[in-house]
Amino acid sequence: MSELYTPNRREDPYLQPLPQQAAHRIQDDAEAIEIARILARDFAKEAAERDQQRRLPIAELNAFSQSGLWGITVPKVYGGAEVSYRTLGEVIKTIAAADPSLAQLPQNHLAIVDHIRLDGSEAQKHRLFGLVLEGVRFGNAFSERKSRTVAEFETQITPDGEGFFRINGQKFYSSGALLAHWVPTVAVDSEKRPFLAFIRRDAEGLEVINDWSGFGQRTTASGTVLVNNVRVSADQVLPVHQAFERPTAAGPISQFLQAAIDAGITRAAIADTQEQVRQFARPWLDSGQEHAWQDPYSLQQIGDLHIRQRAAEAVLDLAADAIQSAVANPNEDRVAAASIAVAEAKVLTTEAAILATNKLFELAGTRSTLEEYNLDRHWRNARTHTLHDPVRWKFNIIGNYYLNHIKPARHPWV
Template identity: 45%
Template structure:
């Protein structure tokens, strides 16, 4: 466990206030951290100590039990300042949610307690080499009274900063010695478990400080009570996937707002007017004013659609008594629409920043291109074309979206 004395947040309003304060702090050196690839260890300590990472812990276990909409707004506020820091706890919130949906009472008590104390969870989920991203080669197999994990994971965002790794595995037990049902399991294990190796080898053009490197597992031993069957969350109507995708949309919306804010400040203070405009200040160029209006609409639309999607996910998650498939489907489709608009706004505005700000904005010392690099990298998580597809099928065929979690 990280030695962090975490505060307790008790309301959405308090969470927003704390997130806004941290966002202001994190923004000051975001471009410098990106340029130097300075990993945000101190910033993550601040985030953990703030209590924001525990805002979804259920009230029965001592948490604020805030809804998805509150988490999305916290993530968006952080992403305006530094989308790297905003993305790092994405999997943390997702796997806290998995505990809520599928963990045993004992597992919830243990891991929720760690989260309340400032503990951080990171993912070890994606793999390379399979026919598709959905193919999982990392295995968990019974050995004596315990289980052994072997495999390699990539794009393990936040793993460098984590106390606990949530490892996606496939049960390898043809003789059914374990008594577990076939399928995929998430193993929750301390990041310093023997046999775990975390490599700082992330080399993408953007999101450079997310700690999204490689994690390998060589004969890692875990106990039965560290395993949670994933089917309870992803093969049933639970809004698990909509929740996770909502947070991705929040990151993109935050990037769009951050890029627009940076462009506005630069044009106000540093840009020169184009001579044909016949004005002395760039901000008085009528064509530039119109372009800023267009960019503002793109960002405002992304934020408004994010809010609407968050409300839909809140409604679906709150419907625990009946678990209505219709509400789950509506939430997934609302999030798909929000993700599309946030993706488009993040990429458009971060690119248009240079168009409106002029040549001076392209200097490497300013590193304003980190907005575009972050947007371009983060929005590669899942293709928009399939979101359009599921939205279209819903209209034409009245077909609900699938439950696989990346709509």
């Protein structure tokens, strides 16, 4: 990999060297889940402190990508475990319950792995999947701050001689880009078709600025990406527009990963709510109870949260199954069914995350607002991450699908 990357080419405190040794190669679904659980126990230890200090999880991120979990969706024919989407969801939920910022870091990486499968040539698949399995991390430079809609891009890709292109533009909301090894960047050609250019993190003309100031998901290594006349070879460019010109599960997969993170936030919020109620909350004076955990209204609310969590995760599993079917045999009906199932899961995981992170304070009481606990990070993370796309539009496409038999549009936000 040394010929692809020069980690000390310039002064950049965030520039990460390539792994000194290849990442662990996960063999199956059970191993993926077990490794996620082991990592989550470690990631949870300083999650609150990292959030308070906006301290980037560099050591944790290296352990995460070196664990092999960033390569579990690589197809078996290219050396990956090709785990089920149920397993992928469980891995993301497990990490998100420990630290949702860490869980968001591979969100776009995993979506890109799917685009390699869908849009890459055989040569690109062998090369790029090989990088993933070695532990190389893909960040992203997709969204733009000034475009009219999230799907309209001003970043340009133009031919530059035989077999090369130039990329120019500015990106924001670039989760993972700061600490990535490569920064795949979406740019449009003269016909407004989007392409994905794989740019080395240390490439001449690429600058990643650590200016993400969101009140939640604080340590996602996000911010502004400046792409100034960066030159890339044709073999580093994918025609990602093709994935949406035919029925594929690219959109549902992207949305599924987001819903899994929100489900993990819900898990964490409920767990901390229960701990606060057991350890610190006082019973209300009119309850006649000795302990807060005996309060009948608290019991009712905890029960309600668990029901909503269970329902959200069950529908997320159904969405995983629908994606699995659409990937195995893609057609208009299966892809539409996957999009709808994921939309249903996205509604439920969003509502559960917002409710659980809000109820934490109601049930745990005023003590839970003390800065020393930093429990407000759960609400801040849920509120921030669930803003990726408007859930109100999920209701619309779901209703239109069932009532009028109208299939949802094909793009990364459905």
